[in-house]
Amino acid sequence: MAASKKIIPGFRFSLGITMFYLSLLFIIPMLAFILYSSGMGMDKFISVVTDERILHGYYVSFLCAFVAAAVNGFFGIILSWVLVRYDFPGRKILDGLIDLPFALPTAVAGIALTTLYAETGWLGQIFHELGIKSAFSPLGITIALIFVGIPFVTRNVQPVLRDLQPEAEEAARLFGASEFTIFKKVIFPELLNPLLTGFALAFARGIGEYGSVVFIAGNTPFETEIAPLLIMTKLEQFDYEGAAAVAIVMMLLSFMVLLTINGYQRYRLKKEGIAV
Amino acid sequence: MKKDKLVRISLIFLAVSFIFIMLVLPLLLVAKEALAKGFAVYANSLTEGIAVKAMILTLEATVAAVLFNTIFGVASAWLLTKYDFKGKTFLASIIDLPFAISPVVAGLFFIMLFGRMSPLYPFLQAEHIKIVFAIPGIILATIFVTLPFITRELVPVMEAQGRDEEEAAASMGADGFTIFRKITLPNIKWALLYGVTLCTARAMGEFGAVSVVSGHIRGKTNTLPLHIEILYNEYNFTAAFAVASVLVIFAIIILIVRNYIEWRSKKKISAV
């Protein structure tokens, strides 16, 4: 067909590479997983995922990831604001450091945070004196997930804040609005979408995170076991079906988080689109 | 105004303390713990046979992941930005999917594909091919986890640059390879390098997926992060942190390179 002719040559070639690679490294392994899991049977699946220890694992993963993403949402806004609007010595270094959790292997972060927050650690001591257990508690898990999620919100919000047109702010200022009102009414609504994107990514990442958490968690059943750890435990017991069952629910949880937030963003965009 | 200044100082203070406590302190701690028993012990922990082997395997997996994902990243970004075709949005979301999958689950995929329960297993066994609990599995898992990185860096840049230059070259009779080499590549080289550093960082430090497929055979299928885990769990903290310090140095180098690249590409943009 003439209509399917492409102007820039190389369509088939790049399509070929892309599809071949995706199939080999992603689609086939995923299908293998689906195929294997579908042989498990509903009874087995339900008995695994409704096991109380597993349910508690989901609960810990979900809750800690949520709190960590929320903390990162708060600090992400502050960090973006400080990096975009203020000039101060060391700003560039601060900006460069934000990406550290992307660059630093999670296992390194894991052991460093564990030692830092252990009862004898630099920060653990302080918590200990206050009577709070930081490492080997849900608080420790949350701290590790905050570490992992730091770049997500900041790196999404920062460019939007930087490219914001000053006119709307100036107009509000001419009406005599206070700086806080300007932020709340004029700036923040613009930042909400990238904030949500960053939040969703940090949240989803937190649900699946393993390396940085496994050391600091302590891994006590019914207390500090996270869902990915439960998959590992099942694997070590050669219970592959159980591992698959835990994994399916975990994947569904992450997808739900991403879809919900994506859906809300679309709803917002649509609403605003009509208002404009 | 005085109040503005107060807000400003408190916000900067808050931001700096957050980053200091969350990011800088752990780095300082790694340095302190690594050198806790003196430099000799530090150097020894790094030059010991198992550590060196782990370093080599990490290097192999990283090089493989970067190499293959670069080819894939460039091809897929070119495909997604230079052509319109049915199913394009679907393809783009498939490529993004590994981001939403826990590394542990990713490792599980490969266990299911090549492990004992797989229909491929009898064949692999007969041919004496070991994939999971062996080096190929580690490399595959690493590639999987870093699969979308380069595509994701390239697509927005190539989208913004449009197709005009490529179409102009095509209308003058240039073939696909010439267009890519002479027109596209020079325009995307900074974004590509940026993606490569991201991919390198993640590949080097991948833990969860590799942990699942490695089977923890010491000295044979351990990458640096897994080696750290074993040392740590054996209460050999100094050695664990010594090995960790190597990865910290790599991470800092990657950060510096990233920032340099960003600075370079911004300079180019502001020149235009």
Place this chain on the structure above:
Amino acid sequence: MSEFEVELKNINKSFGDFKASRDINFGIKKGRLVGLLGPSGSGKTTILRMIAGLENPDSGDIFIGGERVNDVVAGKRGIGFVFQSYALFRHMTVFDNVAFGLTLLNKDKEFINKKVNELLELVGLAKFSHRYPAELSGGQRQRVAFARALAPEPKLLLLDEPFAAIDAKVRKELRQWLKTTINELGITSIFVTHDQDEAIEVADDIIITNKGRIEQVGTPADIYREPNTSFVAEFIGDSIRLDDISKFKGFDINEDNTSTEGIGGIIRPEFLEIAADESEASMPLGSEEGKVIATYFRGNNIQVDLEVKGEILHGWRSLEKKPLKRGDKALVFIHRIYSFKNNHTTILENRGKLKDSVII
């Protein structure tokens, strides 16, 4: 052999639900400079891109130099294309940009040097050969794009909105330069524009597009004087649209003596003769009475807006004549109207003029 250098036959093209081209037919003779003129979304750029091979028609045939080129890829059609954005290769110098097409043809270095320098001389950019596109002004970039398109000596030059991204002041200059240069080179050229002044000033022939169709093909003068369709009449020149022309003196019946009631039409400012009083009017009897609403000084004349029988008309008045001001009464003689019937335009002359001439 066809008499046309470029010919499109029964071309149709859709993008999804949007019909960009509907049954396009036209031919362009060798050496002509043709303007594709139409409002945005009228399908003019699609036509240009289909000729270039940058889009493919859903149906129909495209001929270049008598050869059907539908299945010939863009790079082999022997065309030079100047993109609206210029699409200069941003990381190449001016010299390398212009040389690009020649290096693809595997020409030797000496030839390329000579040819590129010649072209840079032609476009007046010899001194800028080592600059990068980012270091040039809009007009200079446009000329680089022009030189780059010409380098491989194409049979046909296509330009997509060549002046759209240039400052108004430079644009005027560049238009004339482009017209003379293309005429000197004698290369068949097609350019796309939404600016009627540009098309009228630059093109030898104009093709007017609207909603994916071709409305009219002709020289600028023909199209201006005898618009075929109501769209063309309204689009070209300064026009005032009327819903019913029968209310004006001298336009109550058609040429075939049928009533013009309910027939719409268009009046151009130059069709109006505005007089301050009867002594000034050349045809006082056939004139309508109007009230001045506003006047605008326009340098070499004055534009006068008037209300005449409930319609707002505007015309021009010489600076030599007695000035009119808002609220003044004036006499307006309408020389002619383009009347519409079934989307076809006929020129109606004021019948009063005929009678008056008989009396004289």
